[in-house]
Amino acid sequence: MNFKNEISKYTTIDLDKLKTNKTKCPKCGKEFNSVGKKIICPECKYIFKTSD
Incomplete structure (x- = not known):
């Protein structure tokens, strides 16, 4: 049993x-809600990091 896979099933x-x-x-200017620092735009699929 892989503990990491088991625990992530129930998180x-x-x-x-x-x-x-x-x-x-x-890149495209779309505004959206996000969580985290590394984000993929849902419109153009551009990957970028946010600054704190």
Whole structure:
């Protein structure tokens, strides 16, 4: 049994408490909500990092 795979099957995220950031794609200009620092634009699929 692979412990890492087993635990990730049952990991849940409370979406009401999740902090999202308003992000604008530098390539196409689409604005969307995101989580994390490395983001893929849902419109043009451009991968970029956000600055803190």
